[in-house]
Amino acid sequence: METSNAYSESYIAVEQRIREGQLSLSELEHLLDGLVSQEQITLAEQQALLELAWGIHANDMTPSKDV
Numbered sequence: 299m300e301t302s303n304a305y306s307e308s309y310i311a312v313e314q315r316i317r318e319g320q321l322s323l324s325e326l327e328h329l330l331d332g333l334v335s336q337e338q339i340t341l342a343e344q345q346a347l348l349e350l351a352w353g354i355h356a357n358d359m360t361p362s363k364d365v
Contacts, residue, residue: 308338
């Protein structure tokens with residue numbers, strides 16, 4: 299069996315939606331649970347996507363310095 303560092307197509311599609319702000323955190327969690335249960339993404343991919351989304355969400359919640 300070959301090992302690959304490439305992400306699944308599902309991972310890439312979800313990552314793009316996260317970066318474009320198309321998913322809320324609750325929508326993302328529901329979507330990822332479904333993709334994992336259908337074996338379309340791995341648990342490691344799920345974790346990476348959640349970390350990405352939480353990082354973006356945290357940056358959006360940071361108060362601006364213009365206050």
